[in-house]
Amino acid sequence: MSNLSQQKVAFVGLGVMGFPMAGHLQQKGEQVCVYNRTQHKALDWVAQYGGRSAATPAEAAAGADLVILCVGNDDDVRSVVYGEQGVLATMSPGSLLIDHTTASADLARELALACKEKGIGFLDAPVSGGQAGAQNGLLTIMLGGEEADFAKAEATLMKYARSARLLGAAGSGQLTKMVNQICIAGVVQGLAEAMHFAQQAGLDGQAVLDTISKGAAQSWQMENRGSTMLQGKYDFGFAVDWMRKDLAITLNEARHNGATLPLTALVDQFYAQVQAMGGGRWDTSSLLTVLQRKG
Structure with a gap:
């Protein structure tokens, strides 16, 4: 691979997460070429950060030391990896494919095998921290793959992360992200x-939050979403549609590994009710709207 301070990186997928993540890499010394399905986003990225854009995933990946994906779902990943225009068509032996998409563990294992056949390393690397974490370079990255590949990638990943940890073989990163989403849903x-309950009891909700957040009930969600929930503000953050996608992956995995997730399944159905109310793009904290409607 190239000198660590001058790696050639292809970044595929410039959504609310990928756009700033790729920006951190360019700003911190990597030579970045981006691809996005909607080309104007790639052009906007180049205008903001410099670097280059490519017309296809294959073109972006040509000559790259690291190829990083951050797209929507399993099918989206396959669409940019395989075929004549996919990244595997031009990646060189010894290079490394990193997938930040929250996808299935089965896909991670599939990609690991496909990469191995071509002498390419692979890491599944879903992230937690949301849009703010991506913008501020403070993501948590959960990885699956080989230790040697992680060692190659760690310095680059830490340019937009506060934590990056290898958790086992290919698929382990995705499985850990599922654990993360189970915790968040609950x-x-x-x-x-x-x-x-506080509202129905006639309490000052903000005063309650200020008080209980100093004790054992404290959580990231309470600190970052409690006040906006009370204000009915949901037009930001991690969308319900995305959470339902993640929970579908999680519940499907649970059916295969025998895990029992009654609370997760129930919360998933509450999110379905939020979607039915037109809140598919609302933040996940919009679960309160379901309770208010019933009340």
């Missing part, structure tokens, strides 16, 4: 019910 539902 905590947000608990917070929504607590705020609903």
Whole structure:
């Protein structure tokens, strides 16, 4: 691979996460070429950060030391990896493919095998921290793959992360992200019910939050979403549509590994009700709206 301070990086997928993540790499010394399905986003990125854009994933990946993906789902990943225009068509032996997409563990294992056949390394690397974490370079990255590949990638990943940890073989990063989403779903539902109870009891919700956030009930969700929940503000953050995608992956994995997730399944159905209310793009903290409607 190239000198660590001058790596050639292809970044595929410039959504609300990928756009700033690729920007951190360019600003911190990497030579970045971007691809996005909607070309104007790639042009906007180049205008803001410099670097280059490519017309296809294959063109972006040609000559790259690292190829990084951050797209929507399993099918989106396959569409930019395989075929004549996919990144594997031009990646060189010894290069490394990193997938930040929250996708299935089965896809991660599939990609690891496809890369191995071509002498290419692979890491599944879903992230947590949301849009703010991406913009501020403070993401948590959960990785699956080989230790040697992680060692090659770690310095680059830390240019937009506060934590990056290898958790096992290919698929382990995706499985850990599923654990992460299970925890979030339960905590947000608990917070929504607590705020609903406070409102129904006639309490000053903000005063309650200020008080209980100093004790054992404190959580990231309480600190970052409690006040906006009380204000009914949901037009930001991690969308319900995205959470339902993640929970579908999680519940499907649970059916295969025998895990019992009754609370996660229930919260997933509450999110379906939010979608039915037109809140598919609302933040996940919008679970409170379901309770308020029933009340």
